Amino acid sequence: MARLLYRIGSTAYRRWPFFIAGWLLLAVIVGSLAAAFSKPMTDSFTIPGIPSEQAADIQKELFPDTGDAFDDATVNIVVAAPEGHTLAEPHYQAAIQHLIGEVPTLPQTAAENPQLVAPVAAAEGTPPGAVTLSGDGRIGVLSFTWDVKSPSDLKTTTVDDLKDLLTETTDDTGLVATANGPGMAVMEPPGGSAELLGLGIALIVLVLTFGSLLAAGMPLLNAVFGVGLGMTGITAMTAVMDVGSSTPMLATMIGLAVGIDYTLFILARYRTELHHTDDRAHAAGIAVGTAGSAVVFAGLTVLIALSALAVVRIPFLTAMGLAAAATVFVAVMVALTLLPALLGLTKSWAFRGQVRKYEPKRDEHGRVENNGVRWARVLAKAPVAWALGVVLLLGALAAPITQMYLAFPTDSTASSDTTQRQASDLMTEAFGPGREGPLVVVVDGRDIANDDQRQAAFDKVVAWAGAQDDVASADLVATNASYDENGTPTGVGTGAIIQVTPSSGPDEPATLDLLEALRNGQGAIESDTGTTVGVTGLTAITTDVSDRLNNALPVYLAVVIGLAFILLVLVFRSILIPLTATLGFLLSVLATLGATVAIFQEGAFGIFEGQPIVSFMPVFLIGVVFGLAMDYQVFLVTRMREAHVHGLPMHEAVIDGFRNSARVVTAAATIMIAVFAGFILEDDAIIKSMGFALAASIIFDAFIVRMVLIPSVLYLLGEKAWWLPAWLDRILPNVDIEGESLERTSGPVHVGKGDEDRELVSV
Structure with a gap:
């Protein structure tokens, strides 16, 4: 593999105009397909075969005009008079009639909406579900349905216009006017403040890492291009499959993070190789052949974890996984081909625009003495204590998982400052909490x-x-x-x-x-x-979906961990290293779920209001975190294995792995945390909790498991870490992820050029 990737990298460097033009042409083709054949995204969380779906099918046979529960775009306008007053008073009646007259003039409404009528009081023979006026006459509900096929067709401006109308009514009359219902659930499209915040922090980290403005911009350019192409591809996917409206946001999270990380690893290795050769095309080939091999296998673990979501046979989750996997695939291909093409375009300018020089201390052999080396030596002094400390810490963080309550978010669990939650509270006060979940x-x-x-x-x-x-x-x-x-x-x-x-x-x-x-x-x-x-009904459907998700979790875990374990055995040619990597992942994901329950469900520290954890969080989080966790395992441990293959004993190989990778892995993890954490600022509860969970998982896995637990365990295992049964060693193909087969030009190290990763070893 290393030789193949070497040829790709060096060819992309030399023939950069063709590669850049090829990517631009692909973007045009995908964009044209999306524009010509795309369909609206959906919000369907249904699963064929669940009891509620079977009942819904019978309902459609008996009542052909019945729509899908998730296509309901009904809005409930809840109006309330001040305490001691009733809606029957002329002042409030006039305001209600004004609302009834103005709602049909809003965008995406029918010219006449017969559902929007004055609140109905209880009377003899009136079904309780038809009563829309509270017993004391203070709170009433006016309902209407947007003229759309499903809520995913709603425009943000349409809902904003309704909110403005409600505010106008409130300001002019003293009446409380709020709204909830499925017709108020509008998903903001990707490309907002969350992504900008993440990209801003990523730029700062990249500038500090490379000390060059131009070099710092390359990973961002590659990631943004990859995500843009991925989002366009997801839009085109709607022509052949249902895609949930939240899918682009989740794919953007992962695409931005891995797109920056993969490019960062190859670019850092390229800069290292420039200290061994003056042939930049050769350096690009070596970088893609070595770090690019790690990127390929790291990307494969993510692809396995995300694509395996199809195994649980849940359509909306399958679409999420495939869309995110497609975005990751694009990120890998961009890192392997577009980055060396850009290096070919910029040539000696690639690391221009320097804002700092890096002149690290060196030992008597000329090897870099950086913080990674110092940290590895600290761990080596007491590996048992460090390993036990990590297990106890993550175990304590995982404890709240026993209280985890999974459900789909509703208006009653929305933030208290939203119109949905305020309307829900008023409806509960007037008609009881069950009114919203029949x-x-x-x-x-x-x-x-x-x-x-x-x-x-x-x-x-x-x-x-x-x-x-x-x-x-x-x-x-x-x-x-x-x-x-x-x-x-x-x-x-x-x-x-x-x-x-x-x-x-x-x-x-x-x-x-x-x-x-x-x-x-x-x-x-x-x-x-x-x-x-x-x-x-909606409550029954979401409950059945939650049950199916819970039942599918063991199958999903078995498939993902099994396939990834085989892949890691192939990469590291070891049994114990993939085993410790997997156990470390389980610790980090359990700690992540525990922290998410404590913060989001239990409302610890008062950061977020308590609400149930969205039902597909565990399955999706496991898929994403497993893939990302293996990224850092591959990037860090492959450098250790590379040093070991070149003759260093295990103890020194661990230190050398930290010397060459710790700083880059730290930068990559920091960027990923920033990208994910930015989504906590989103209004949508699902995206907010996902952003928190993904950011927390990177903190736990990259900085605690991969930077503390794994090296401590490797110190304890010593040479046994690379144990592989002889029969398995004979049948496993040699993928050469360390680039042993590559011919490298030895050259002097130019001390003082600002590269923390450079080595004095001729390789």
């Missing part, structure tokens, strides 16, 4: 021939559902009966929809217990009535 019971009576028997069966199901614990109300809200021109039913329909309103909120355990109780009693009520019964 369960939909679908009754199929097509096997019952007699109208009277069907009606009796529907009534029995209503009574059965209403008798369950934690039920506030159970109402027959629709049948598929046909009606004459006067609105009189001509017969009892073959299907019915029963709305079950829990006494608890949609994210509370009592509601999940109610869902389980309904399903456990399903068989008995079907036998008693001769009907087919199913439970669906």
Whole structure:
């Protein structure tokens, strides 16, 4: 592999116009495909085969006009008069009528919206679910639906216009006016303050690392180009598969981070090679052949971890994984080909624009004495203590994971300063917490021939559902009966929809217990009535998705860790090093989940308001963190193995690995943390928690596991770290990640040129 990558790197350097033109042409082609064939992104979290999906399919058969729960773009405008007043007062009635008149004039609304009516008070015969005015007359709800196919089609400006209208109503009348519902959930597109903050910090770190403005800009340019191409490709992917609206944000997180890191590693190695040869094309080839080999295998671990999300057979998660994997693949290819092409373009200017000179101390043999070397020697003095300390620290951080509660975010768990949460609190005050998370019971009576028997069966199901614990109300809200021109039913329909309103909120355990109780009693009520019964609705669907995610986790772990373990055995030609790398990953991911639970769910330190952890967090986090963790394992330990292959004993090889890689790995991890942490500033709760978890995982894995635990364990293992059964050694192909097969031109080291990675060893 090293020889192949050498040829790619040196050829890209010499023939840089063709490579740069090729990448630009590819960008134009992908952009054209996206513009011509892309479709809107979706917010569907459904999984074929789950109970709620089966019930929804029956509902669509009986009620063909029924839409997907995740395509609902309904908005609930909640209005409240001040304490001691009611909405019936003329002043507030005028404001409500103003709202009713102005909403249809907003963008993306129908000219007439019959759903937007004045709040309805409770009356005899009115189903509780249809009541939109509180008992004291102070709080009311006005509902309407945007004229879009799904919330993903909504524009941010449309929702902003509605918020402005609500603010205008509040300011002019003293009325409280807020809004929630699926029609208020608009995902901001990538390219905002989060990315800019991450890129800004990355630029500072790169300038400090290379001491050159031009060199610092290359990883950023490569990463931004790669992410831009990846995002365009994701848009084009919508032509052939459903892509979630949050997918671009997550792919941007990972694409920016690895794009900068991969380019950084190769560029740092290129600068090192310039101190051994004056042939820049040869130096570029050596850099791509050595550091590029590590990039390829590091990228493969990320691709395995992300692509394996398809194994759990969850469509929206598969799309996330494949989109992010595609972005990582682009990042690898950009680092291997576009970077050496840019080096060919800039030639001797690549490290111009210096802002500092680096003149490290050297030992009596001329080897660099940097902080990496000093830290490695500190670890060598007490490896047992350091290893035990890491295990105890990460174990303590992982402790809160026992309290982890997984669910999908709802308006009731949104930040208290959002209009969604304020509207949710008012609705809970007026109608109870279950109003926002009703369960939909679908009754199929097509096997019952007699109208009277069907009606009796529907009534029995209503009574059965209403008798369950934690039920506030159970109402027959629709049948598929046909009606004459006067609105009189001509017969009892073959299907019915029963709305079950829990006494608890949609994210509370009592509601999940109610869902389980309904399903456990399903068989008995079907036998008693001769009907087919199913439970669906948004709450049921998200609960089923969460259950499927939890059940899929062990399978996913087995596939990812198994494949990556084989890959690492191939890279390091060792059994124990991949084993310790995997165990270190488990420690870091458990600590990350524990810290996320403490900060986001339990509200530790008051940084964030407590809310459930989004259901797909563990699976996605494991995939991403495993891939990124193996990046640092590959980059750091391959330099140790390279030194060992060239004759250094294990103790010195660990130190030499830190001498040549610690500074670059530290810079790469710092950049990645900055990129991920920037997403904590996003408004979306999912993206915010993801950004925190990914940033925390890099801190734990790069700085604690890879920089402390792994070298300590390698010191303890000594030469045994490279143990490999003889039979396995014979059948494993030699991938030459250290570049042993490459011919290198020996040359003097130009002391004082500002390179912390340079060596005095002729290689």
